[in-house]
Amino acid sequence: MGHQKNWLRYAPITASLVLGAAVWEVAGHLTSGAFWAPLSATLKSLWEVARSGVLASQGMNSFELYITGLLLAIAVGAPLGVVLARVSWLRVALEDYIMMLYATPMVALVPFILSMMGFGFAPKVLVVFLFAVFPVLYNTIEGARSIKLELVEVAYSFRSGEWELWRDVIIPYTLPFTMTGIRQAIARGLVGMVVAEFFLSPSGLGQMIMMGSQNFDTAGMLAAILIIVLLGVGLMDLGRFLENRFAAWRGYNR
Amino acid sequence: MTAQALPSARSVVAKPVWRDWVRSPLFLKGAAGIVLLLLWEGVVRAYAPAYVARPSTIVKVFFPVITDAQFLAAAGATLWAVVQGLLVSLIAGTAVGFVMGRVAVVEQGLRYYVNSLFATPMVAILPLVTLWFGYNADARFAVVVFASFFSVVISASDGARSVPLEYLEVARSFRARPLSTLFDIVLPSSLPYLLAGIRLAAGRALIGAVVAEFFVSIPGLGYYILYNSRTFKDNEAFVAVMVLVATGVGFEVLVKWLTRRYLPWSRRD
Numbered sequence: 001m002g003h004q005k006n007w008l009r010y011a012p013i014t015a016s017l018v019l020g021a022a023v024w025e026v027a028g029h030l031t032s033g034a035f036w037a038p039l040s041a042t043l044k045s046l047w048e049v050a051r052s053g054v055l056a057s058q059g060m061n062s063f064e065l066y067i068t069g070l071l072l073a074i075a076v077g078a079p080l081g082v083v084l085a086r087v088s089w090l091r092v093a094l095e096d097y098i099m100m101l102y103a104t105p106m107v108a109l110v111p112f113i114l115s116m117m118g119f120g121f122a123p124k125v126l127v128v129f130l131f132a133v134f135p136v137l138y139n140t141i142e143g144a145r146s147i148k149l150e151l152v153e154v155a156y157s158f159r160s161g162e163w164e165l166w167r168d169v170i171i172p173y174t175l176p177f178t179m180t181g182i183r184q185a186i187a188r189g190l191v192g193m194v195v196a197e198f199f200l201s202p203s204g205l206g207q208m209i210m211m212g213s214q215n216f217d218t219a220g221m222l223a224a225i226l227i228i229v230l231l232g233v234g235l236m237d238l239g240r241f242l243e244n245r246f247a248a249w250r251g252y253n254r
Numbered sequence: 255m256t257a258q259a260l261p262s263a264r265s266v267v268a269k270p271v272w273r274d275w276v277r278s279p280l281f282l283k284g285a286a287g288i289v290l291l292l293l294w295e296g297v298v299r300a301y302a303p304a305y306v307a308r309p310s311t312i313v314k315v316f317f318p319v320i321t322d323a324q325f326l327a328a329a330g331a332t333l334w335a336v337v338q339g340l341l342v343s344l345i346a347g348t349a350v351g352f353v354m355g356r357v358a359v360v361e362q363g364l365r366y367y368v369n370s371l372f373a374t375p376m377v378a379i380l381p382l383v384t385l386w387f388g389y390n391a392d393a394r395f396a397v398v399v400f401a402s403f404f405s406v407v408i409s410a411s412d413g414a415r416s417v418p419l420e421y422l423e424v425a426r427s428f429r430a431r432p433l434s435t436l437f438d439i440v441l442p443s444s445l446p447y448l449l450a451g452i453r454l455a456a457g458r459a460l461i462g463a464v465v466a467e468f469f470v471s472i473p474g475l476g477y478y479i480l481y482n483s484r485t486f487k488d489n490e491a492f493v494a495v496m497v498l499v500a501t502g503v504g505f506e507v508l509v510k511w512l513t514r515r516y517l518p519w520s521r522r523d
Contacts, residue, residue, distance in 0.1 A: 016363035034385060092279045093286035103502035105461045107468070108476065108495045111483035116306060191375040191461070198377060199468060206378075213381030225378050232373035 037219035046223040049208070059227070062193060062204030065121070069128025070189045077133045077185070078178050081140025085147065085174050086166070095141055102138040106130045106192070110199050119201035127200065131192030135184035143177025144170075179246040183239030190232055205231075307488040312496075319493040325478065329497055332467065332474040335391065336459045336501075339398030343455060347403050348448065351410025352440060361411065368411075372404035376462050380469045394466035394474070401462030402455035409451025413444020446517050453509040460502055 021039055028038025037045075049055040084091040110127060117123035147170065155165050197206025205224055212221025275281060291309045298308040319325050354361045354368070376397055383400070387393040417440050425435045467476030475494045482491035 012359050012362035013366065017366065019363075020367065089277065089282055093282040096283055097286065097290065099506075100499060100503055103457065103506045104495075104499045105457070105464055105502060107461050107464045108479055108498050110468070111480045111491065112307070112488060115483045115486070115488065116302065187373065191377060194375045194377040195465065198380070209378060209381055213385065218385070221381060225374075225382065228378045229370050229374045232375060233370045236369075236373040 033218055034216050035218070037222050041219040042222045042226065045217070045219040046226065049220070049223065054208075055227070058204050058208055062197065062206070065124050065196065065204065066128060066189060066193045069125045069192065070132050070185060072125065072129050073132035073185055073189065074136055074182060076129075077136030077181065078140055081137050081144065081178065081181075082166075082170060082174055084141055085144025085170055091141060091144060095145070098134065098137055098141060102134040104134075106134075107195055110195060114200055124196035124200050124203075127196040128189050128192040131195070132185035132189035135188060136178060136181035139181030139184070140174050140178045143174040147173050176243075176247045179243045183236075183243045186235050186239040187232070190228075190235060194228065305486040305488050307492040311489045312492050315489045316493055319490050325494070328474050328478045328494070331391075331472075332463050332476065333501065335394050335398055335474070336456075336463050339395055339463075340402055340452070340456060340459050342399050343402040343406050343459070344452065347406030347451075347455075348410045351407040351412075352414045352436070352444075354407065355411035355414025355444075356440070368404055368407050371400075372408055376401040376458070377465050380466065383466075384470060389470045389472070391472050393470050394463055394472060397462040397466040398459045402459040405454045405458060406448070406451045409447045409454075410444060413447030414440055416447070417443045446513065449509055449513050449517065453506065456505045456509075457502060460498065460505075464498065 024039040024042075026038075028036050028041065046055075084094065106127075109130065113123050113126055117126065151169050151173065152165065155169050160168065193204070194206045194209075197204045198210065202210055205228055208224035209221050209228075212218065212224060295308050295310055298306050302308075350364075354364055379400065380393075380397065383393050383396050387396055421439050421443060422435065425439055430438070463474065464476035464479075466472075467474040468480050471477055471480075475498055478494045479491045482488070482494075
């Protein structure tokens, strides 16, 4: 009985995935090869790049770029945000500019980075960094702005020193907001990674997509896009998990 | 923070007026702006080649560029594509999202596709889009729609799902027709969600348009930036960046204002 219920619950989802796969396959056979490739051809191409080691090396290349940029963004954005949480005059002075940079489409800066720094690893890391840093900073500051004065006053009443104040009030209070920022940064950093691999020196998964499109190897291109879609989904889930993990003590004041 | 904690104690002691003035937000923001600009100017002058954009040289080209017909055409093309794409996403995305939010089977069937396409960096599908639409403005339009559509769908379905059950029961008690239930209850009730979705969608649409122009080389702000920075006219290119920033910030401010003005009951900000 329970088994059957489970089956019923997953039936529509399974049906939709099977239907999607069928549509993908049929569409590939009905259209010309330059437009769309069948799922079977895509999976075959994926299997080939996986077996030959191209996928592993290009994936590693992308991962290195992504993780370096993302970690740099967190390492810069989070501490800076917390410092701005404490030094209120500096926060008031800078928060509008940070909001502005948060809303800026960072892609627009890519040509400048190209003309100034040329090709290489550093400019690409800079692109990922710029995509990812402002969500972290912006959200941390949003959190900082909403720290309740009462909490700080209570801490002072109990003779908290500066260090205790940071450890017990400021960092725990802003951490959930920072996590929201990190979730956004995880997603934006991935966009930054693909942008960097497309428009600066080609490398990694971005290069695989480009090569597929230039060689009219639609199956190869779809295989690389599929990898990026799966990466996007996985990273978004990871971001949500992190956010929920640290959101347990948020929201009591909302 | 301690200063704010004890305002009464502080104000008892007479102190010079200029100190209040220095602490005023307006002064702090202005001073920070000037410091940042000077820093930019100084660093670029000291360490970067002459063609790199800096405030003093941007100011010189600002008015010639902003009144240049070619620039205005480029800005118009990009912004128009963004507005058109957003409208399509908004209408189609809301429709799909509402159905997803109210009909469980549709939601289960589409959930994975919508979520994964939402999580996909739209840049990754650029080569595919150019295969389908060619190297022209249609490709840009498609990228803008793709970039913004799924965030509208997700927020619309979240909104439709969170309509309080009592509202729907009242509607049924009064024998409201399905269409009036939709337009008078589901739509207003999910407006805060929709606005949040549009805010996200607008940012993504703008990025999509610029990236598409880089890739496809069609007239627009993105291509203007690319072209000018390639010919070492970074200052001219930067004016286009400023227009993009102003658009991004303007939209953010507009949506915040709309939410506060017309949807004061919503606590999602």
